[in-house]
Each structure stands twice: as C-alpha cells, then as structure tokens.
Amino acid sequence: MQELAVQFKHISMEFPGVLANDDVSLDIRRGEVFALVGENGAGKTTLMNILYGINEPTDGEVYIGGKKVEHFSPKNAISLGVGMVHQHFMLVPSFTVAQNIVMSKEPRKLGFLFDNKAAEQKTRELVDNYGLVVDSSAVVQEISVGLQQRVEILKTLYRGADILILDEPTAVLTPQETDELFAVIRRVVKEHGMTVIIITHKLYEVMAISDRVGVMRKGRLIGVADTCDMDEKKLASMMVGRPVLYDRLEKTGVPGEERIKVEDLHVLDNRGLPAVDGLSLSVRAGEVLGIAAIEGNGQSELLEAITGMRPIENGEISICGQSIRGKDPGEIRQLGLAHIPEDRLATGVSRDASVTDNLIVGRHREKAFNRFGFHQRTSTIERYAQQVYDNFDIRGAGLEVNVGSMSGGNMQKVVVAREFSFDTPVLIIAQPTRGVDVGAIEFIHSRIIEKRNAGCAILLCSADLDEVFRLSDRIITMYEGHITGHFKASEISKEEIGYYMTGDRSGEEAVYEK
Amino acid sequence: MDDFLNILGSVFSAGTFNEMLRRATPVALAAIGGSLTEHAGIMNIGMDGMILMGAFFGVLGSALMSSAWGGIGMVLVLGVLVGLFFALFVVKFRSDEFIIGCALNTFALGLTTYLSRAIFGTSGAKGYPSLPTVDIPFLDSIPFLGEVLNHHSLFVYLTWLLVFVLWVFIYKTPYGFWLRASGEKPDTLRTAGIDPDKMKWIASVLCGILCGLAGAHLSLGYLNGTFAENMSNSRGYIAFACVIFGAANPSKAYLAALMFGFFDAIGLRLQDYVSSDLTGIIPYAITIIMMVYVVIRGQQKKKHAAKRLPDPAGKT
Numbered sequence: 001m002q003e004l005a006v007q008f009k010h011i012s013m014e015f016p017g018v019l020a021n022d023d024v025s026l027d028i029r030r031g032e033v034f035a036l037v038g039e040n041g042a043g044k045t046t047l048m049n050i051l052y053g054i055n056e057p058t059d060g061e062v063y064i065g066g067k068k069v070e071h072f073s074p075k076n077a078i079s080l081g082v083g084m085v086h087q088h089f090m091l092v093p094s095f096t097v098a099q100n101i102v103m104s105k106e107p108r109k110l111g112f113l114f115d116n117k118a119a120e121q122k123t124r125e126l127v128d129n130y131g132l133v134v135d136s137s138a139v140v141q142e143i144s145v146g147l148q149q150r151v152e153i154l155k156t157l158y159r160g161a162d163i164l165i166l167d168e169p170t171a172v173l174t175p176q177e178t179d180e181l182f183a184v185i186r187r188v189v190k191e192h193g194m195t196v197i198i199i200t201h202k203l204y205e206v207m208a209i210s211d212r213v214g215v216m217r218k219g220r221l222i223g224v225a226d227t228c229d230m231d232e233k234k235l236a237s238m239m240v241g242r243p244v245l246y247d248r249l250e251k252t253g254v255p256g257e258e259r260i261k262v263e264d265l266h267v268l269d270n271r272g273l274p275a276v277d278g279l280s281l282s283v284r285a286g287e288v289l290g291i292a293a294i295e296g297n298g299q300s301e302l303l304e305a306i307t308g309m310r311p312i313e314n315g316e317i318s319i320c321g322q323s324i325r326g327k328d329p330g331e332i333r334q335l336g337l338a339h340i341p342e343d344r345l346a347t348g349v350s351r352d353a354s355v356t357d358n359l360i361v362g363r364h365r366e367k368a369f370n371r372f373g374f375h376q377r378t379s380t381i382e383r384y385a386q387q388v389y390d391n392f393d394i395r396g397a398g399l400e401v402n403v404g405s406m407s408g409g410n411m412q413k414v415v416v417a418r419e420f421s422f423d424t425p426v427l428i429i430a431q432p433t434r435g436v437d438v439g440a441i442e443f444i445h446s447r448i449i450e451k452r453n454a455g456c457a458i459l460l461c462s463a464d465l466d467e468v469f470r471l472s473d474r475i476i477t478m479y480e481g482h483i484t485g486h487f488k489a490s491e492i493s494k495e496e497i498g499y500y501m502t503g504d505r506s507g508e509e510a511v512y513e514k
Numbered sequence: 515m516d517d518f519l520n521i522l523g524s525v526f527s528a529g530t531f532n533e534m535l536r537r538a539t540p541v542a543l544a545a546i547g548g549s550l551t552e553h554a555g556i557m558n559i560g561m562d563g564m565i566l567m568g569a570f571f572g573v574l575g576s577a578l579m580s581s582a583w584g585g586i587g588m589v590l591v592l593g594v595l596v597g598l599f600f601a602l603f604v605v606k607f608r609s610d611e612f613i614i615g616c617a618l619n620t621f622a623l624g625l626t627t628y629l630s631r632a633i634f635g636t637s638g639a640k641g642y643p644s645l646p647t648v649d650i651p652f653l654d655s656i657p658f659l660g661e662v663l664n665h666h667s668l669f670v671y672l673t674w675l676l677v678f679v680l681w682v683f684i685y686k687t688p689y690g691f692w693l694r695a696s697g698e699k700p701d702t703l704r705t706a707g708i709d710p711d712k713m714k715w716i717a718s719v720l721c722g723i724l725c726g727l728a729g730a731h732l733s734l735g736y737l738n739g740t741f742a743e744n745m746s747n748s749r750g751y752i753a754f755a756c757v758i759f760g761a762a763n764p765s766k767a768y769l770a771a772l773m774f775g776f777f778d779a780i781g782l783r784l785q786d787y788v789s790s791d792l793t794g795i796i797p798y799a800i801t802i803i804m805m806v807y808v809v810i811r812g813q814q815k816k817k818h819a820a821k822r823l824p825d826p827a828g829k830t
Contacts, residue, residue: 073707074704074705074707075707084705086701090699090705090706091699091702092694092702093698093699094698095694099691103695103702103703104692104708106688112688112689113682114686114687114688114690114691271816
C-alpha cells in the first residue's frame with residue numbers, strides 16, 4: 001500500500017439549490033497521476049476547489065499528507081503543499097513571468113522592497129530544475145497560452161507544491177502543446193515524486209496520462225479504477241450512466257451544388273488588424289467543411305463576416321448564389337442561412353428570456369405565429385415550442401424558466417433546436433458542443449450529420465479537434481487568417497493537422513487540393 | 515506689443531510658478547490617493563466629496579481646538595472614516611462605485627454647507643488658526659527658484675515626499691504588487707492566499723486620508739483658516755482626470771496636477787486683461803484636452819501593442 005497524498009472522507013458540498021458533491025470519499029496516492037473525469041457540472045472542479053481551500057465543504061473531512069485540514073483557505077492549502085492550475089489562468093497579465101511566479105512569497109530587500117533580480121534568479125533556478133523553459137522577464141500578456149500554463153505550473157512549484165491539481169489543462173492547447181504538457185507531468189512525477197490530479201473530459205487524455213481514474217456523475221463518485229483496466233468506451237458510459245455509442249456517424253449522399261462561396265475575403269479584427277487575409281473557400285450542399293485552428297487565428301472573424309456580424313473589408317461572400325454585400329444579419333438569414341454562434345451566452349440566447357421566447361426568436365414575424373403584424377399567437381407559439389423542446393430532448397424545468405438558469409448543455413440544445421428548425425439550406429456552426437457534456441455532444445453530433453445527409457451545406461468551426469474530425473468531410477486549417485492546409489477528413493491524422501494549425505506551410509506539399 | 519510683453523512677463527513670473535505649486539497641491543494630494551484606488555480597480559469618482567469634507571472638518575477642528583494641528587488631526591480621523599465608509603459599500607457590499615462616489619459628493623456638499631451655516635453662520639468660517647508656511651533660509655538666496663519654491667505651506671513639501679513614498683510603495687514593494695494585482699486580476703491574489711479585498715480596503719482608506727489632507731490644504735494651507743461652501747470646486751474630478759492622465763502612476767499624476775495648477779495660476783494673472791469668467795474655464799478646458807490626449811494615446815498604444823504581439827495564441 002502506497003502512502004496517501006490526499007484523502008476525502010464523505011465530502012458533501014451544498015450550494016444554494018445545488019448539491020455539488022454528494023458524500024464523496026476518495027484516496028489519492030502519493031506519486032500517481034490521478035484523472036478525475038465527469039460531465040460538466042458533475043462536481044469535479046468543486047471537489048478540487050475544496051482541496052485547494054477555495055470552498056469549505058458542508059460536510060466531511062479532508063486529509064492532506066495524513067493531516068486533517070482544519071480550516072479551508074488557499075493559504076493553508078498552499079502551506080500543505082497543494083498547488084492548483086485553474087482552467088482560467090490566475091496570472092496578472094501586466095506582470096512579468098517572475099513577478100507572477102513569486103507572488104505572495106516575494107523575495108525582499110531591506111524587508112519591504114520587492115527584489116526583482118532575486119525573483120528572476122529564483123525563476124531561472126526553477127526553470128533549470130524542472131526543465132520548463134520560459135523567459136523569466138517576459139510580460140505574461142505577451143506570451144502564448146501554452147507558456148502561460150507553464151508559468152502557472154512553475155508558480156505552484158515555487159510555492160513548494162508536491163500535489164498538483166490541473167483543471168482541464170488541455171482545453172486551450174494545441175496537440176503539440178498537450179504532448180509537451182504531458183511530458184512535463186511525467187517528469188515531475190517521476191523525477192520529483194509529485195502527485196498530479198488532472199481534471200478533464202477528454203477521455204483519450206485519461207488513457208494517455210493517468211495511472212488511476214475516478215469518474216464523477218451528478219456530484220457523486222461513481223467509480224475509481226486503474227486506467228489500464230479501462231477503455232474510452234467504458235469511461236464514457238460510466239460518465240453518462242448509460243452506454244455511449246461513439247460509433248462512426250452514418251454519412252450518406254454526395255455533395256450537390258455550391259451553397260457557400262467566399263472569395264479573397266479580407267476582414268479586420270476588433271483592433272483594426274487583418275484577421276482574415278485573402279481567404280477563399282466553398283461549401284457544397286450535403287457536406288461539412290470543418291475549420292481547424294487555434295483560437296485567435298481569424299476563424300471567429302470569418303464566421304462573423306459570413307453571418308453579417310462583421311463588416312467585410314474586401315472580397316466577396318455569397319450564400320446560395322446571392323451576394324451578402326450590404327445586407328444585415330437578418331437579411332442574410334433570409335437568403336437561407338442559420339447560425340449557431342460560438343458564444344451562446346453573448347449571442348446565442350437571451351438569458352433572461354424564457355425557453356419559449358428563445359426558441360421563437362427570429363420567427364416572431366412569421367404568419368403562423370403572428371396576427372396583424374403585431375399580435376403574437378401565444379398558444380400556437382407554446383405548442384410549437386413544446387414540440388421543439390421534446391424533439392431536441394431539452395431537459396430543464398419546462399418552457400417558462402429563464403434560459404440563464406439552465407445548464408450549458410441544455411442551453412446549447414435550445415440554440416441548436418432553434419437554428420435547426422429554420423430548415424435552411426446553409427448552416428454556420430461554431431463550437432457546437434463547447435462546455436457540453438458527453439450525452440448532449442452525442443445528440444448534437446447526430447443532429448448535425450442528419451442535416452448534412454438531408455443536403456445542408458455546413459461550415460463548422462470548433463476548438464475540439466475530435467469534433468472537427470468526427471463531423472467533417474473536408475477540413476481546412478487556418479493560421480493568422482490564411483488557409484494553410486486543405487484535406488479530406490479521412491486522409492489526415494490529428495497529429496499531422498496540428499502541424500498545419502501552427503504555421504504557414506505553403507510551399508510544402510498539402511495532402512489534398514480541391 | 516508692449517501690452518503683450520507685459521502679459522507674458524506676468525504670466526511667466528516667479529509669482530505664477532509659486533502660485534502653480536500652491537494650486538497644484540490639493541489636486542496632487544487627491545490624485546495620488548486616487549492612484550491607489552485606481553490600481554485597486556476602484557473608479558473613485560467620490561474624491562471631490564472627500565476633499566470638501568476634509569476642508570470643512572479641517573477648519574472645524576482648527577476652530578474647536580484653536581490649533582491648525584487639531585484640524586489636521588480631525589481631518590486624519592475623518593479621512594479614515596470616509597475611506598472606510600466608501601470601502602464598506604464599494605468593496606464589501608459590491609455597490610456600483612460610480613453611484614457611491616456621486617452619493618458621497620452630493621452628501622458632502624449638503625453636509626458641509628449645512629454644518630457650516632449652522633456652526634459658522636451664513637458668511638462661512640474665517641480667521642481660524644491655519645498652518646504656518648515653511649521658510650527655508652538658504653533658498654532665498656537663489657533668484658527665481660527661491661521665490662518659486664520657498665514660503666509654502668507644509669503640504670507642498672509633504673506632497674513631494676508622499677509622491678515618492680507612494681511611487682516606491684506601488685512599484686517597488688510586494689504590497690504594491692498585491693495592490694495592482696487586486697485591481698487587475700483579483701482571483702490571482704485570492705488563489706495566492708492573499709485577500710484582494712484587503713488591498714482594496716487599504717487603498718480606500720489611504721485615499722480618504724489623502725483627499726482629506728487635500729481639503730485641509732485648501733482651508734488651512736494659506737488663507738487663515740477659511741471655509742467657503744463648495745470649496746473643493748470640482749478639484750476632485752480634476753484629480754481623477756490627473757489619475758487617468760498619469761496612468762495611476764503617482765509621479766505622473768503629480769505632473770498632471772502641476773499642469774492644472776499652472777493653468778489655474780495663469781488664469782489668475784490673465785484676469786487683469788480678460789474677463790475672469792473666461793479665465794476661470796482655462797483649467798477645466800485643459801482637463802478636457804488632456805483627456806482627449808489620453809484617449810488618442812491609448813488607442814495608438816493598443817495598436818502598437820497588437821503589432822508587437824509575437825504569437826497568435828497569446829492574443830487572449
């Protein structure tokens with residue numbers, strides 16, 4: 001029996017109206033990589049926040065290194081050797097790497113002056129010790145997300161952590177950066193005897209990195225197992241509570257006529273810099289074109305331009321053969337386009353409006369729902385909403401609740417349900433399953449493919465490469481507003497595509513040309 | 515032509531620069547206080563009210579204790595209380611800082627006007643003990659400079675010291691790093707085991723004290739212990755403009771306050787030639803120009819920074 005790093009004993013955590021953790025007992029062994037998986041809202045992060053002292057459990061006890069935690073605060077947790085890398089990085093953007101790393105335990109001169117030289121010296125020592133290369137004097141807001149994550153890890157190491165919690169660390173990383181992170185994890189575990197707890201919902205990562213895995217569902221710990229005894233399918237069905245059919249989606253039909261055409265498009269970003277720089281693409285009926293790109297490479301601006309939410313500097317976009325020039329988003333929709341926006345809270349739903357209202361947005365003026373141009377046919381609308389609600393398996397407290405009170409997955413289903421029910425020949429889909437749990441992902445994916453098979457032209461953009469691969473017929477990679485590669489989905493691997501996502505590879509041979 | 519030279523001569527005389535220092539000081543004191551709250555992520559629009567209360571309670575203390583130092587003591591206590599009051603609503607109860615600031619300003623105007631009339635009568639407070647001016651003997655021997663720098667209220671020199679001390683505090687001590695982190699990314703501090711709200715409380719209280727002293731300088735600094743209604747005369751807003759102009763750096767904010775003081779002093783000189791209503795707007799017009807400059811510079815910086823960015827993944 002190995003020594004235990006952490007013990008949770010009968011932990012319950014109640015937030016107003018929600019039981020986030022329900023009698024969780026879990027042992028983490030010293031020197032292991034433990035993966036904690038579960039759907040969104042399963043209580044993984046809550047449990048880790050308890051370990052890090054951010055939340056105080058309503059009930060139960062936590063032991064760190066055999067010692068009972070008496071009062072819960074990050075300060076106390078840090079002193080007990082717990083370090084946490086949060087999903088959203090806890091770095092001050094305008095400070096340097098060294099200044100961020102030493103925060104709260106700054107080296108001092110004369111007792112009250114910040115010793116910047118010593119801070120950078122200590123950072124360099126850490127870098128040398130752990131092999132996590134990063135420039136100690138660089139300003140954090142000017143380095144990449146991957147490097148920022150290293151700074152986060154170094155920060156916990158500086159504070160003397162030997163138990164490292166990583167909350168969805170790979171969500172923002174490229175496949176290459178993920179590999180590097182995993183190498184780092186293996187190294188700190190092997191060479192420095194650290195214990196690593198990694199929260200994720202990417203199952204292949206669990207298989208790749210962890211020694212043991214714990215599955216949570218609805219606040220409960222469903223099971224703990226050695227990773228080598230598990231596989232992705234077993235894990236997925238444990239997470240959802242029923243078998244998940246991660247089978248290939250049935251794709252039928254042949255591509256028809258061209259529905260989306262973009263020619264030599266130039267679009268600026270919010271700062272007035274080129275975001276899309278001379279891009280051309282076309283999508284035909286009955287096919288899914290996936291865009292694979294790291295966040296911030298112009299894909300968002302591209303979709304905004306196509307849907308009329310961002311002005312076009314130069315170039316031409318046409319939907320079903322008609323130019324969108326001079327048209328507002330509403331008029332572009334009239335051409336036969338529906339749009340699932342990437343940020344459902346900002347542009348997908350109205351949080352304070354009811355489910356019914358959100359399902360009917362954009363159709364208020366249709367004859368079926370409207371009399372004399374101003375009088376809403378309430379009962380017809382309700383009947384319609386109920387039908388959509390059932391069809392799309394939206395699970396919530398009925399049609400009258402505010403969408404803002406629903407879980408991310410159900411909120412997304414509301415958006416998908418609304419947009420799909422327009423029955424348009426063209427669909428623009430961004431991040432269809434961001435922050436959505438496995439069960440809902442499966443559902444949304446099958447609906448998207450249904451649309452494809454029915455002859456819809458679909459342009460898909462997702463930060464989740466698996467998703468892009470699963471749904472797309474063709475894939476383009478974007479880097480700094482250019483297309484850097486163009487492939488048949490079946491002819492390229494995830495590892496290869498990462499290469500095209502991280503730089504301009506023109507001049508090198510692309511696998512597939514249209 | 516002679517007239518013009520005369521005007522120039524009087525505008526750029528030692529007297530003007532002496533006046534500049536004196537007039538800049540209350541704005542500067544409030545502005546360095548405002549730099550603290552600004553770094554803590556609090557938009558402190560309530561500085562004007564804090565100054566006004568400082569001015570009144572300075573005179574009141576001076577009157578009650580027959581000593582300017584008594585007045586200063588009262589102002590210090592008041593500054594702490596006002597700072598705590600402000601922080602209670604803004605930091606603890608998370609009210610909108612803009613609303614609380616406005617409320618503080620209107621409250622201060624009403625309170626001081628009422629108390630002033632009730633205690634000192636309609637003509638206001640006059641002739642109570644004020645702070646002595648400081649004479650530095652060797653300075654007098656230096657022409658021009660001596661005239662500009664010497665014979666000021668203690669506050670003028672104290673402000674120089676405070677600007678330096680606060681600059682060191684904000685940029686050179688760990689506490690300053692915590693203060694800035696509490697405004698820029700409070701969760702970072704929280705997960706480091708330090709309560710960001712604590713830094714905000716401290717910033718509010720220090721700002722209250724500094725604004726109080728700014729008011730005390732107005733009422734006790736030169737004129738012998740005088741309080742007039744609405745004595746702050748929007749200096750708190752000017753101070754806020756100085757904070758923004760100086761990017762919350764106390765030394766830059768001080769320079770901005772000096773600029774304000776200079777134009778204020780010029781306005782006074784020009785009164786001999788132009789209508790005083792017209793000269794009165796100069797400092798405020800300058801403030802507007804300053805703000806326009808800040809906006810333009812900010813946009814240029816943004817563009818510049820965007821171009822310098824090496825890695826698209828770092829755009830977040």
